[in-house]
Amino acid sequence: MPIDPAAAVAAPARRATLEWDHRDVLLYHLGIGAGGAATDDAELRYTLESRLQVLPAFATVAGGGQAAGGGLAVPGIDVDPATVLHAEQHIALHRPIPVRGKAVQTTRVAEVLDRGRAAVIVLRSEVADEDGPLWTAEASAHVRGEGGFGGSPGPDRRRAVPSREPDHTVDRATRPDQALLYRLSGDFNPLHADPRFARAAGFERPILHGLCSYGLVLKAVVDTLLAGDATRVRSYRARFAGIFLPGETMRIRMWADHGRVQVLATAADRDDAAVLADTVVTFD
Template identity: 60%
Template sequence: MPIDPATALAAPPRSTELAWDHKDVLLYHLGVGAGAHRPATDPDELRYTYEKDLQVLPSFVTVAGGGLAKAGAFNLPGLEINLAQVLHGGQRIELHRPVPAAGTGVLTSRLAALYDKGKAAVLVMRSEAADDAGPLWTCDTEIFVRGEGGFGGERGSSERLAVPERTAEWEREIPVRHDQALLYRLSGDWNPLHADPDFAKLAGFDRPILHGLCSYGTTLKAVVDTALGGDANRVLSYSTRFAGVFFPGETLRVRIWDEGTAGLVVTATAVERADAPVLTDTVVTYH
């Protein structure tokens, strides 16, 4: 059996060392579009693209020091998974304090949950980073594995976040560069699906698609710049569900609703494809 729930869930946590510096942060910010839509010397962009007074977009934690690849989701005992059947279903990050522009730490990862959706399995990998001063962040990565359901486990929640019926308080249209995926992949996601046209066709796409986590970071930057006064350190948590593909060269439409203490509800869609959903069930909490 490819998935042995009892063995996978009982596997002990794995720990690995992390290290990153300002160059990693700058490259990540460029990879999610920082500096591309205003003059390069605009102070609002330099806070992402210049090491002086550099702030860190919280979604950087998904790539910091090797990021989610260090979680080792597909190397756990009890899991034998065909990577061609894998989709990134959702992502949540929680910040315990602002992410430093350079640092070292330890990332501890484990399988937090395993759900049986019938025709698919959903794995939830939890990764917790800490340094000498204490906890830094927690990431929950939801991985959808087609064809691996039916093992008799809990189904998990199917609840979806309702988008407010009123007009969004903020709306941004973000043209995404044709080479955005080629730049973003330098932060550590080398999947050829995002670069190789022949590989993309084998996967059923007419051209390479943008990394889901690139759309994730681009959307968070729009939220920070539009609704949080440009202060990335105000973000406490950020969760989303990856609802559809996005292609480099398209325009990302980000809509933001202010739900008070419940946080900011966000959607991201592809303008050129009649607002096809890209990110849904998206919430940013902040202080």
């Protein structure tokens, strides 16, 4: 069987060294759409090294290609990459991410869930520097055709949006070349750059990285609800619910409630098709 859940969970943890500095942070922020109003004080906290803070979603690219923790190259897992979709992403912050850092990432398969027609592989990464833990990340990979092995389906994290009107709705335009800029932070999948590859995969043109949408949405929450202070974010979870095309406008609805905000992100240009769902940010 392509997936042996017991072997995957029992496999030794993988360790990688992550290093980054202000140039990596600046590039990431530009890749998720910061700096559109280039001289705005609110944007300079993302684009000018003398005022720089780190948006917590940077954790998904810290160290470039090393941030993926080796992907699914794990004993007990042998699957066709074409059947794999990034399903969910979660980050829990233990303290603010520094502008310059060197840390050790330890990644293991936390669980393999059985969703019937698919398996979901949950990769958990713990990241710490010499001063202690920095963040914990979980990435869930949905693998088509690999379910039905009798395992647990795991918790149901689906969240209906509140029945009331959102407390805030903001639109964020993206650039036609947004994916080309974002990919410089380490994800060079041709699906996001090569039109022929995208068409072969069933898309009319290259699509935006899901993790680019993930960062864009968190920035909108920080700017709208947290007065632009990224250090107040404590955790961020989202499910990738649909594609987004570079050049489209992201519509971000927010329902705030006592230190947490539920978010729904949609493609405003395509009848509000869902992009990120079951999305929650917690904050101080």
